[in-house]
Amino acid sequence: MPSFYAKTDERIRTVAIVLFDRTKLIDVTGPLQVFNDARAPSGSPAYSISLLSETGGPVVTDTGVALETLPFSHAASSPPDTLLVSGGQSALQAATSEALLGFLADMAGRCRRLGSICLGAFILARGGHLDGRRATTHWEDCAQFREAFPAIDVREDSIFEEDGGIWTSAGVTAGIDMALAMVERDLGRSEALRLARSLVLYVKRTGGQRQFSAALDQQMRSSTSRFDILLTAIRADLAADLSVPRLAQLAHMSERNFSRLFTETMGASPAQFIEELRVDAACDALQRGDVSVASAPFLFGFGNPERMRRAFQRRRGVSPSDYEARFGPRLSKAP
Incomplete structure (x- = not known):
């Protein structure tokens, strides 16, 4: 059995991704693919993933492709280990949803890890989860992000940021980098590298580097x-x-x-x-x-x-x- 997993941890960790109308498809499916393909030492799945929305049912993404979701209430009795908020331009409108902000406020103290992909950072910021923390979002929107939320230390050159258990990623495919970093934190660097090679990524970028070449x-x-x-x-x-x-x-x-x-x-x-x-x-x-x-x-x-x-x-x-x-x-x- 490979030795790079701490104490041959076979726990199945739970991951939930929050969706809303017209969310960016790859912001969901990129991290979803990483967590789905991750394996425990025995070769069994390391994560159980669910997609959530306010009312459940199909959510139509920016591409027109609909993804089936469970309602927020599904997580009420059993909060996920990791909760991620998807992105896309519609995240700016979703950041005004009282139901979404209330759900995140309830989950924030109950999940081990809270994070956002791309413009999902605006939703976390609106809920006050990023105040006094380092954070990033899509480079095109960093100036707006900084102006709207002056209490946040915005890192526009980062691929992703983690500060006190709160994670944010930069634009679009950076959500994959962040998911790989989470897998590395949970299961070790070798498993993260195996996934990167399996997914045929050009390079496994690391937080602290610029968002583009x-x-x-x-x-x-x-x-x-x-x-x-x-x-x-x-x-x-x-x-x-x-x-x-x-x-x-x-x-x-x-x-x-x-x-x-x-x-x-x-x-x-x-x-x-x-x-x-x-x-x-x-x-x-x-x-x-x-x-x-x-x-x-x-x-x-x-x-x-x-x-x-x-x-x-x-x-x-x-x-x-x-x-x-x-x-x-x-x-x-x-x-």
């Missing part, structure tokens, strides 16, 4: 697609010669004109942009365990370990080895 961030800031083809070529081989002369040649521009237009368009000089992409890619690879700290400088175009160390210090505030120690796929070992 440097490349996407920069492209979103750009008002033109002028350099989209060049960016695709850059990301295809970060170990290649990505000097200004070479990039200008690929862009069919003079070096001076290329440097000026690239900086104006992307909000960063070519050197700054390339360094951020290389650090981003190295971080992802170190998280997955695909590369070692020793090989990463050469695989991602830093040239030597010292240059990579300086780049990590500038961009992440830690050394590559410290980053790997914190976020790498360390498998739990038998005591």
Whole structure:
């Protein structure tokens, strides 16, 4: 029997997800899939999951797909171990529901873990559950969230936050990351990593990292697609010669004109942009365990370990080895 589960815990933990009209489908089904696929040491299901709504019955999600639910009263006599509130734009309206807020107030002191997915954080905030705590939500709505609830420490760069047993996740698929973190807390890192691989996730992101990559961030800031083809070529081989002369040649521009237009368009000089992409890619690879700290400088175009160390210090505030120690796929070992 695997040794990474504490004392071969075979308890079936209960998880309930709260739905409301037009909730975002993936905010429900993402975490639902994670908890459904999690396994105890014997291979049996580790969680029992239920979907709840005020009156029960089918709830139509934002996609038009209806999900069958049980009424809030179902949880009254036996509160779930983990209670999550789903998200979507309709969460802002749901946050005014007295029945929903009353249900959460009753459950808050009776559940071990309370959380929200995406804009579900507005519902927890409206009920006062996040006051004085760190929390996050979809990056597009963080400014509104902070303005509406000044007592909350809003972390707009986080994938998820946990503060005193209250969990919040960022936009959409970040709910999957949060669910994986909960599984890791309950069943160990190896089971969380098994799930991540089983679900074919590109990377198991960790709380405290930005909600989207440097490349996407920069492209979103750009008002033109002028350099989209060049960016695709850059990301295809970060170990290649990505000097200004070479990039200008690929862009069919003079070096001076290329440097000026690239900086104006992307909000960063070519050197700054390339360094951020290389650090981003190295971080992802170190998280997955695909590369070692020793090989990463050469695989991602830093040239030597010292240059990579300086780049990590500038961009992440830690050394590559410290980053790997914190976020790498360390498998739990038998005591």
